[in-house]
Amino acid sequence: MAPIRKKKDKLQQLSAKNVKKKSIIKESVSQASNVRFNKDFGQHILKNPLVITSMVEKAALRPTDVVLEIGPGTGNLTMKLLEKCKQVVACEVDPRLVAELRKRVQPTAYSQNLNIIVGDVIKAELPFFDLCVANIPYQISSPLIFKLLLHRPLFRCAIIMFQREFALRLVAKPGEKHYCRLSVNTQILAKVDHIMKIGKNNFKPPPKVDSSVVRIEPINPPPKIDYNQWDGLVRICFSRKLKMLRAIFKGNKIADMLEKNYKTYCATQNKTVDDSLNFKQYIEDILVECKLADKRARTLDLDDFLNLLLAFNSKGIYFA
Known part of the structure; x- marks a missing residue:
C-alpha cells in the first residue's frame, strides 16, 4: 500500500502547486475581481x-x-x-x-x-x-x-x-x-x-x-499648417466621399459658406469684391487648376489635400 500512498501524496502536492500557481496568475491579472x-x-x-x-x-x-x-x-x-x-x-x-x-x-x-x-x-x-x-x-x-x-x-x-x-x-x-x-x-x-x-x-x-x-x-516637427483650416477642408471633402469634388463644392450650402469666408477675408485685406464674380465658377476653376475637380476624397492622398488647401488659401478662400 505504501507505493500507492506515496503516489497519492505526490498527486496531491502537484495539485496543490497547480492551484497555487493558478491563484498567483489570477491575482496578477486582476487584483480587483x-x-x-x-x-x-x-x-x-x-x-x-x-x-x-x-x-x-x-x-x-x-x-x-x-x-x-x-x-x-x-x-x-x-x-x-x-x-x-x-x-x-x-x-x-x-x-x-x-x-x-x-x-x-x-x-x-x-x-x-x-x-x-x-x-x-x-x-x-x-x-x-x-x-x-x-x-x-x-x-x-x-x-x-x-x-x-x-x-x-x-x-x-x-x-x-x-x-x-x-x-x-x-x-x-x-x-x-x-x-x-x-x-x-x-x-x-x-x-x-x-x-x-x-x-x-x-x-x-x-x-x-x-x-x-x-x-x-x-511627426516631429509637425507640418506647418493651420490645423483648423486643414480640418475644415477635409470635413467638406469627406461630407460626400463618393462624389467628385466638383459636385461637393457646387452645393449651395458649402458654396455660400465659402463665399462668406471669402468676403470676410477681402474685407480684412482691404480688397474690393467684384460683384459680378460667379463664386461657384471661381471654386471650380481652382479645383480644375489642381487637377482634382473630378477626383473623389476617398482617392486623395495627403499631398493632394495639402495642394488643394494651398490653392484655395492663395485665392482668398479659407475654411475656418
Missing part, C-alpha cells in the same frame, strides 16, 4: 498577461521615461509599466478604481513612481510625458487621438488599444474601404501602424467587438 465594472465608462479590463507584456515590449520603454496611461483600471498594465520606466501618470475617471489602484501599488517599491490624475482625460490638463501606453475606453477614441497629437511638447510614441474598426480607419490608405476623414487628419500629424489584433475574450467583461493595438508616432 470584486469590483463591478461600469460599462458607461467603457471599463473592459485587459486580463491577458501576454497581451500586456507585448504592449509594453512594443513601447520600447527607457528607464528615464514618463508614461501616460489612460484608464488604468485595476492596474494590470500599470504594474508592468512601473517595472520599466521612471514614472507612470495614470488618468482614471472612476474613484473606485483609483482606490483599487492605490491599494495595489502602495505596498510595492513603485508607490512613489505613480501619479494618478482623477478625472476625465479629455478635460484634464496633461503634464509632460514621453510615451502613452493604454487600453482606453473606446468611446473617447477620436477626441483622445487629437488631444494627444496636439499636446506640446510632443511625445515620442503611443501604443494604444482601440476598437478594431476604429484602428483600421486610423491606418487606412487612399482607396481602401476604411479611408476617411479620421485617416487623413491623423496621418497628417503622425505615422500610424497596426501592431496586433486582440480578441474580445482577452477582457473582463468581454466587449462586444474585437480590438487592435496601434502604434502612433507624431
Whole structure:
C-alpha cells in the first residue's frame, strides 16, 4: 500500500502547486475581481498577461521615461509599466478604481513612481510625458487621438488599444474601404501602424467587438499648417466621399459658406469684391487648376489635400 500512498501524496502536492500557481496568475491579472465594472465608462479590463507584456515590449520603454496611461483600471498594465520606466501618470475617471489602484501599488517599491490624475482625460490638463501606453475606453477614441497629437511638447510614441474598426480607419490608405476623414487628419500629424489584433475574450467583461493595438508616432516637427483650416477642408471633402469634388463644392450650402469666408477675408485685406464674380465658377476653376475637380476624397492622398488647401488659401478662400 505504501507505493500507492506515496503516489497519492505526490498527486496531491502537484495539485496543490497547480492551484497555487493558478491563484498567483489570477491575482496578477486582476487584483480587483470584486469590483463591478461600469460599462458607461467603457471599463473592459485587459486580463491577458501576454497581451500586456507585448504592449509594453512594443513601447520600447527607457528607464528615464514618463508614461501616460489612460484608464488604468485595476492596474494590470500599470504594474508592468512601473517595472520599466521612471514614472507612470495614470488618468482614471472612476474613484473606485483609483482606490483599487492605490491599494495595489502602495505596498510595492513603485508607490512613489505613480501619479494618478482623477478625472476625465479629455478635460484634464496633461503634464509632460514621453510615451502613452493604454487600453482606453473606446468611446473617447477620436477626441483622445487629437488631444494627444496636439499636446506640446510632443511625445515620442503611443501604443494604444482601440476598437478594431476604429484602428483600421486610423491606418487606412487612399482607396481602401476604411479611408476617411479620421485617416487623413491623423496621418497628417503622425505615422500610424497596426501592431496586433486582440480578441474580445482577452477582457473582463468581454466587449462586444474585437480590438487592435496601434502604434502612433507624431511627426516631429509637425507640418506647418493651420490645423483648423486643414480640418475644415477635409470635413467638406469627406461630407460626400463618393462624389467628385466638383459636385461637393457646387452645393449651395458649402458654396455660400465659402463665399462668406471669402468676403470676410477681402474685407480684412482691404480688397474690393467684384460683384459680378460667379463664386461657384471661381471654386471650380481652382479645383480644375489642381487637377482634382473630378477626383473623389476617398482617392486623395495627403499631398493632394495639402495642394488643394494651398490653392484655395492663395485665392482668398479659407475654411475656418
